[in-house]
Amino acid sequence: MPRTLRLAMIGGGEGAFIGAIHRAAAALDGHWRLVAGAFSSDPDRNRRSGEALEIAPERRYSSLEALLAAEAALPAAERVDAVAIVTPNHLHAPMAIAALDAGFHVFCEKPMALDLNEARSIAEAQARSGRQFALAFTYSGYPLVEEARVRVARGDFGxxxxxxxxxxxxxxxxxxxxxxxxxxxxxxxxxxxxxxxCLGDIGTHAFHLAEHVSGLQVRDLCADLTTHVPGRRLDDDVSVLLRLEGGARGTLKASQVAAGDENGLKLRIHGELGGLEWSQMEPNSLVLRWLDRPTEIVRAAGPGLAEATLSLLRTPSGHPEGYIEAFANLYRAFAMRISDSAGTDLDSAFPSVDAGLRTMAFVESVIANSASDKKWTTLAPA
Amino acid sequence: MPRTLRLAMIGGGEGAFIGAIHRAAAALDGHWRLVAGAFSSDPDRNRRSGEALEIAPERRYSSLEALLAAEAALPAAERVDAVAIVTPNHLHAPMAIAALDAGFHVFCEKPMALDLNEARSIAEAQARSGRQFALAFTYSGYPLVEEARVRVARGDFGxxxxxxxxxxxxxxxxxxxxxxxxxxxxxxxxxxxxxxxCLGDIGTHAFHLAEHVSGLQVRDLCADLTTHVPGRRLDDDVSVLLRLEGGARGTLKASQVAAGDENGLKLRIHGELGGLEWSQMEPNSLVLRWLDRPTEIVRAAGPGLAEATLSLLRTPSGHPEGYIEAFANLYRAFAMRISDSAGTDLDSAFPSVDAGLRTMAFVESVIANSASDKKWTTLAPA
Amino acid sequence: MPRTLRLAMIGGGEGAFIGAIHRAAAALDGHWRLVAGAFSSDPDRNRRSGEALEIAPERRYSSLEALLAAEAALPAAERVDAVAIVTPNHLHAPMAIAALDAGFHVFCEKPMALDLNEARSIAEAQARSGRQFALAFTYSGYPLVEEARVRVARGDFGxxxxxxxxxxxxxxxxxxxxxxxxxxxxxxxxxxxxxxxCLGDIGTHAFHLAEHVSGLQVRDLCADLTTHVPGRRLDDDVSVLLRLEGGARGTLKASQVAAGDENGLKLRIHGELGGLEWSQMEPNSLVLRWLDRPTEIVRAAGPGLAEATLSLLRTPSGHPEGYIEAFANLYRAFAMRISDSAGTDLDSAFPSVDAGLRTMAFVESVIANSASDKKWTTLAPA
Amino acid sequence: MPRTLRLAMIGGGEGAFIGAIHRAAAALDGHWRLVAGAFSSDPDRNRRSGEALEIAPERRYSSLEALLAAEAALPAAERVDAVAIVTPNHLHAPMAIAALDAGFHVFCEKPMALDLNEARSIAEAQARSGRQFALAFTYSGYPLVEEARVRVARGDFGxxxxxxxxxxxxxxxxxxxxxxxxxxxxxxxxxxxxxxxCLGDIGTHAFHLAEHVSGLQVRDLCADLTTHVPGRRLDDDVSVLLRLEGGARGTLKASQVAAGDENGLKLRIHGELGGLEWSQMEPNSLVLRWLDRPTEIVRAAGPGLAEATLSLLRTPSGHPEGYIEAFANLYRAFAMRISDSAGTDLDSAFPSVDAGLRTMAFVESVIANSASDKKWTTLAPA
Structure with missing residues (x-):
């Protein structure tokens, strides 16, 4: 277990949803302590947020620039280790690059950037800085998503x-x-x-989950982007046909106008011998169906799990773990990677620049294809 | 309740699956009695099947032609009322046309025919004969499918x-x-x-269910047909993007290589105000989700059902009805229509020629689109 | 497959629920044809019911006595084989005894009789007549109930x-x-x-299912009978602690005032190694949970079923079978037993006199215990 | 939001399950900081645990006595506010009393004590100290348990x-x-x-949940305690019939030998108009069934929730919250009560001495009844 690391947060002031989730996820296992932040560009809101979070007055900064400058000047034993960026998307790239270049590790909300070019700039900053970069594709932090990934990788389904x-x-x-x-x-x-x-907000989650668990990259896609609500300036509904490496076929459907639906992220993968189904709203079960034997339900902390899955669990079987725990798994992996000297194999423990680049390439390809009469658009391999 | 009608069956001899289902469905409510048949082109198999079904020897025919000739010569009070065609697909059209032209009502397995042209010929025979033609899109016989259809039609979801x-x-x-x-x-x-x-075998079911319940016709589609199993001569996996009238968007996915899956037909429809979900494997529940109030589960024979739904139920709530009961609802509606003198509004009580024409047009459009580089193929309105 | 047998029905006229279910169940597989009946003591209602069911006028009888006399006088090749008794409970015993003594097989609604003494009289009549007696504990006809029974019996759970x-x-x-x-x-x-x-109406179903599947007899019970609705003359709620042979412990809960519940019959059995759960409202799944491996869902017509289970199924996996099909399994077994010359092992294929005697002993013991201050009442072994 | 409070922990060293859960629950919302502890009576284990948790060396105490003495001597601004007791049951009473008497608030694991007498001593210490006492009946911290309680209390079900x-x-x-x-x-x-x-370990949870949500006290009970595993010195299986105030009837079943079951805590309550069902393993849904309208599924953070429920939620609907979050709701309520000057109405926000006294009385009554031939044992009202 690493020492507790120090975290700064950019954005996430009063009333923001995702900032509070990051704080809970970072706090859960005791690996992170929030000690600094620039929570809002509104000075009053920033102050009130900092007070509520018991941030020392001198570490409530008015901007990211102020934060980076002041923290970099602190002794290493006091300086924050990482910056969590929980602002709207257009600020992800400039802020992440600035923080990396200032020598801080970065935990960034998704999508990585506004477009693929920006994402590439972050990747370059990450590479030149040698710092860690984590991207909040939270759903890959669920234990049974890891179990699914392991089982596909080891060939259980052919x-x-x-x-x-x-x-x-x-x-x-x-x-x-x-x-x-x-x-x-x-x-x-x-x-x-x-x-x-919808494409950037949740389509990217779906895409990442599909590639992450299947271990297969999408080669070609054919998409239909729609805006159902009159006057809306971006898509609110996404349908995509996928052709993956090795001949697998896929579908990706994301919608934010499926009235009454909550947060229905669901993945199904089938191979020659059987298939799996995982649903985010009941995340502690993984359903395995087989050609030649009864369906199995693998349960969090139950029998039959891979070692990698067990390391992501906190409670005995039947005590449900949820979204914050999945998120905390990313923060824990991020802390362990930082505490560890080695720095390779970024995407295995938490989503990093590769995940960001793939998802931004996906976004651009979907938009290009949807505007075209041509059926298939090739997504360049990572 | 009509008098019991007399049924002949073509195909469905020993070992055939769907013939036995037709017989059970026809028998369930007592509206039909199987009295004649040509169960197999193999004489021994035909005889054994006829004996097992207690068909009088003189009404075990060697062929459809023999059956039609002999039955037509019987007095009206003995003659069969309808012919059930449960042969492989390539025989549907010639047999249905022959039976209609000989003056018999026809209950035909799906898909209607090998192609749209054949389907049109059946439709013409139906029109000129004035006889009833029912098509075994069984899933529309489930009570909660009817409930879903009624609720969409009356605008519950906007x-x-x-x-x-x-x-x-x-x-x-x-x-x-x-x-x-x-x-x-x-x-x-x-x-x-x-x-x-897969497209013809189950893709047509999915297509029919989607149009039947939504009340919307597909305008354009974009498809990806695949054959996953080497050496197979037809597709075993179908993915389709749909654009429906009125601006609705859809997806249709059918597969027969989803290893471990059983018979997973599932329909979801969302409107401005909420959505519905129905799953064939748990057919006695209809899930309704709403923007502004809790999810509802409407149950077979439970409170809140439409009159039309109640007429399709046989047991009190909590006593599950299944596939054979859904099938029997088609046979009952078919019997009632025949017993009734009026003959319009064919598709409302059981799937008929319109359903057949639409699904065959769908099959042809999917195949054409899948072979093309062009993104969208228009499906002519019915 | 036996020849079609001839059935007479007593009770079950217009508007009666369970008579219609018996008729559908008997018709489903083609083993029974309803040819005679005394459907109501009201002559008009009897006539209308007989007409609707297309019973020949001379076989629409005014009473059971008339039916038995007239049918017994018919040639064997025309005479009914069995009588289905679907009247209120107080008529079960006199009618069953009369029918058995007249040489007819009997399919009787449950509970078997008003009390244990009456049940014993039926058992004696069955024994002296050598005729078959089937009792409508329908739930034992579900395929996955049989699967559960087989798995317990062969020791899967220890x-x-x-x-x-x-x-x-x-x-x-x-x-x-x-x-x-x-x-x-x-x-x-x-x-x-x-x-x-409630005790007689559904408590007996629960008791029968528990003993049937566990293969264990209840030795002692402790009960609390309640009437929640003011003015009601019989219990509407039953709670019982059970001690079974071999040291197993049990609970039985039946209620007809669980407002909003439909027909929630559910059985759970646990042994040293694992447990099973079956729920009548989703009857095509059997859940198996294990100490040392993932949960399994055994599905109707899916992989892993016992031979005995397969013989009770009509449709491929994923095509739900329901309550009428379970009921039809009893009628089919009844037909096969009658067609077969052997006559032993009554309770294995359909519930018979033993099931009736056990359940009536249960009813009497619960009532005695509930009225007593003594904790445990012993239920005499069968 | 209160200032962050300071927590000490007794027990919960390396390898202990529940101590880690308390720490995560206390940390989740940032209301508590663990600053002191006596984690193990083994000095090495205590030191290692303290190091891993980054407790200052001078606040890693060798015993509760040492902790209470040293912390009481610290200035109020540094002193711990509360002590979490996560030791085996026999230490709950002496430790809780010592901590309360030393002026600290106490968060105690359940069951409250070894017997009712001990529990009464804690209650007296709580009363004389004026300090808060929280008892870890965690399941009452789930948002939808609160929703259930509110709906019963306001009469939704009659x-x-x-x-x-x-x-x-x-x-x-x-x-x-x-x-x-x-x-x-x-x-x-x-x-x-x-x-x-089993009775003390989980039977108490079940009993507390039943009384907490129903708002009804158990008046009389009839129990059957069993030890299934040979050589075990305490019960591992509990069955109880309940008679509650107002005439309600109940059953309580707890078992730790239901092989394959995980943590299946489930509550059902029915009134004249409908009923509710809540299951801990899918805690974010509350099922409501009604006599006269469709079943409803009330979802965490979905439409239709009471204000009190909303205050217990952290994430938008469809983002599952689990066991640690429920636990954290108790720690949050505990913090808020401490920060607030008022001190009445202990049991409404978190389980306190009343819950402890009721559950210990339940344990004693079950044991007494189970050993007796008398059917009913009266549980004295609180």
Whole structure:
């Protein structure tokens, strides 16, 4: 277990959803202590947020620049180790690059950037800085997602033929982006959200999960992007046909206008011998179906799990772990990697620049294909 | 309740699966009595099947032609009322046309025919004969499918935006079509199955269910047909993007190589206000999700059902009805229509020629699109 | 497959629920043809029911006595083989005895009789007549109940420790028995229903299922019978602690005032090595949980089933079979036993007199115990 | 939001399960910081645990006595606010009393004590100290348990008739208590676990949940305690019939030999108008069934929740919260109560002495009844 590391947060002031989740996830296992932050560009809001979080007054910064400068000047034993970036998407790239270049590790919200070019700049900054970069593709932190990944990789299902992923939400069914909902507002604003709406916000999660668990890269895709709510400036619904390496076929469906749906991320993969199904809303079960024997339900902390899965669990079987715990698994892996001197194999323990580059390439390819009459668009291999 | 009608069956001899289902479905409510048949082109098998079914020897016919000739010569009070055609697909059209033209009502297995042209010929025969024609899109016979249809039609969900249908089987994961499995053999033989493999066998079910419940016709589609099992002559996996009338978007996924999956037909429809989900493997529940109130589970014979749904139920709530009961609902509606003098509005009570024409047009469009580099293929409105 | 047998029905006229179920179950597989009946003591209702069922006028009888006399006088090749008794409980014993003594096989609704003495009289009549007697403990006809029974019997779970059965309905939550609901009326009338209300109606089902699947007899019980709805004359809620042979412990809970519940019959059995769970409302799955390996879901017509289970299935996996099919399995076994010359081992294929005697002894023991301050009442072994 | 409070922990050193859970739960929302502890009576283990948890060396105490003395001597601004007691059961009472008497708030593991007398001593110490006492009946911290409680209390279901609670585990199916499993060892040792085995360990959870949500106290009970595993010194299986105030009837079933079961705590309550069902293993759904309208699924953070429920949630709907989050709700309520000057209404926000007294009275009554031939034992009202 590493010593407790020190974290700074950019964004995530009063009322922000994801900042609070990052803080809980970072706190859960005791590997991180939040000691500094620039929580809001509004000075009053920044102050109130800092007070509520019991941040020392001198470490409540007015901006990322101020934070980086002041923290870099502190002795190593006091300086923050990493910066968590939980701002709207358009700030991810400049902030991540600045923080990496200032010598700090970075834990960044997804999507990585506004476009692939920006993502590449982050990747370059990561490489030249030698610092760690973690990307909040939270769902890969669930223990049974890891179990699924391990089982596919070791060939339990034989050659993979089908990959089906869907991410179904309904919260943007009404035009709340024009009725004062802040979360909806920036997520549907191209200047702040980037090229994709639903595509960037949750389509990237679905894409990442599919490639991460299947171990297969998407080669070609054919997409239909739609905006159902009149006046909305970005897509709110995504349908994609996938052709993956090795001949597997796939579908990716993401929607934020599936009225009544909550956070329905679901992955199914089938090979020659059987298939798996995992659903984020019941994350502690992994369903395995077989050609020649009864269906199995592998359960968190139950019998039959891989070593890698067990390391991601905190409670005995039947005591559900949830979203914050999955998130905490990323923060824990991030802490362990930082505490460890070695720095290779970035994507195995937590999503990093490779995941970011793949997902941004996916976003650009979907947008290009959707605007075209041509059926298939090739996604360059990573 | 009509008098009991007399049924003849073509095909469905010893060992055939679907013939036995037709017989059980026809018998369940007492509206039909099987009194004649040509169960097999093999004389011994035909005789043994007829004996087992207690068909009088003189009404065990050697062929459809013999059956039609002999039955037509019987007095009306003895003559069969309808012919059930449960042969491989390539015989549907010639047999249905012959039976209609001989003055018999026809209950035909799906798909309607080998191609759209054949289907049109059946439709013409139906029209000129004035006889009833029922098509075994069984899943529309489930009570909660009717409930779903009624609720969409009366606007419970507002304008429909999303239609997602999938039909996932795994029984063709191995090359059993080349290992002596009769069912697999003819279903993957273009001469007997028609243009589509998985597409014709179960993709048509999925398509019919989607249009039937949504009340919306597919306008354009973009498809990816695949054959995963080496040496197989027809597709075993289908992925389709759909654009429906009124702007709704959809996906259709059908596979017979989803190893371990049984008979996973599932439909989801979302409108502006909420959505529904129905799954064939748990057919007695209909899940309704809403933007602004808790999820509801509408149950067979439970509170809140439409009149039309209640008429399709036989048991009190909590006593599950299944596939044979759904099938029997088609046979009952078919009997009632025949007993009734009126003959319009064919598709509302049981799938008929319109359903057949739509599904055959779908099959042809998918095949054309899948072979093309062009993204969208328009499906002519019915 | 036997020749089609001829069935007569007593009771089950217009509007009766269970008569229609018996008819559907008997018809489903083609082993029975309903050719005679005394459907109602009301002559008009009897006539209308007989017409609707297309019973020949001369075989629409005014009473059981008339039926038995006339049918016995017919040539063997025309005479009915069996009589289905679907009247209220107080008529079961006299009618079953009369039918058996007249030389007919009997399929009787449950509970077997008003009390244990009556049940013994039926058992004696069955023994002296040499005729078959089937009792409608329908739930033992479900394929996966048979699978559960086989697996317990062959020791999959080791020595059995726990048996938990529950049967939860809500339809008697309001005093509908005093508001004109016919079903509720006679079921809560001691003169027609017998000693137990909920206890006799569904408690007996639960008890039979528990002993049938566990293969263990209840030795001692401790019960709490309650009537929740004011003015009701029989119990509407039953709770029982069970001690079974071999040291297993159990609970039995039955209620008809669990408002909102449908027909929640559920059985759980645990042994040293694992346990099973079966739920009537999702009857095509059997859940197996294990100490040392993942949970398994055994599915109707899926891999891993016992031979005995396969013989009870009609459709491929994923095509749900329901309550009528389970009922039809009893009628099929009844037909096969009758067609077969051998006559032993009555309870293995369908519930018979032993099941009836056990359940009536259970009813009497529960009532005696519930009225007593003594904790345990011994149930005499069969 | 209160300032961060300071926590000390007694027990919970390396390898202990529940100590780690307390730490995660206390850390999650940032209301508690662990600054002191006596983690083990073994000095090396205590030191290693303290180091791993980054406790300052001078605050790693060798015993509770040392901790209380030293912390009491610190200035108020440094002194710990509360002590978490996570030792085996026999130490709960002496330690809780000592800590309360020394002026510290106490968060104690359940069961409260070895017997009712001890529990009363804690209650007296709590009263005379004026300090807060929280008891880890964790399951009452789940948001949808609160929703259930609110809905029962406001009369959604009418008068309550049925309360059914069960807690099913299988981890003690084998004699692991004699094979070196530390958790199993002390939990089956009367000297350390108290009067009840399964009864004290999980039966108390079930009892607390039932009374907490129903708002009804158990008046009389009838119990059957069993030890299935040979040589075990305490019960491993509990069955109880309950009679609650107002005429409601109930059952309580707890087992630790339900082989294959994980942590199956489930509560069902029915009133005149409908019923609820909550299951700990899928804690983010509350199922509501109704006499006269469709079943509803109320979801965490979904529409229709009470204010009190919303205050217990951290993530948007569809992002599962689990066991640690429920536990954290207790720690948060505990912190808020301490930070607040008022001190009444102890049991509403977190389980306190009343819950402890009720559950210990339950344990004693079950043991007394189980050993008796008399059917009912009265549980004195609180």
């Amino acid at each position: 050659k993979i033929r089908l990959v089906q992923v869907e991410y179904s939400q309904g919260w943007l069914s009404r035009p709340i982006d024009r009725e004062g909902n802040k979360q909806a507002e920036w997520r549907t604003d191209p200047a702040r959200a980037g090229l994709g709406g | 304008k429909i935006r999303l239609v997602q249908v999938e039909y996932s089987q795994g029984w063709l994961s191995r090359p059993i079509d080349r290992e002596g499995n009769k069912q697999a053999e003819w279903r993957t033989d273009p001469a007997r199955a028609g243009l589509g493999g | 020595k059995i420790r726990l048996v938990q059965v529950e049967y939860s309905q809500g339809w008697l939550s309001r005093p509908i028995d005093r508001e004109g609901n016919k079903q509720a009326e006679w079921r809560t009338d001691p003169a027609r229903a017998g000693l137990g209300g | 008068k309550i008739r049925l309360v059914q609670v069960e807690y099913s585990q299988g981890w003690l199916s084998r004699p692991i208590d004699r094979e070196g499993n530390k958790q199993a060892e002390w939990r089956t040792d009367p000297a350390r676990a108290g009067l009840g085995g």
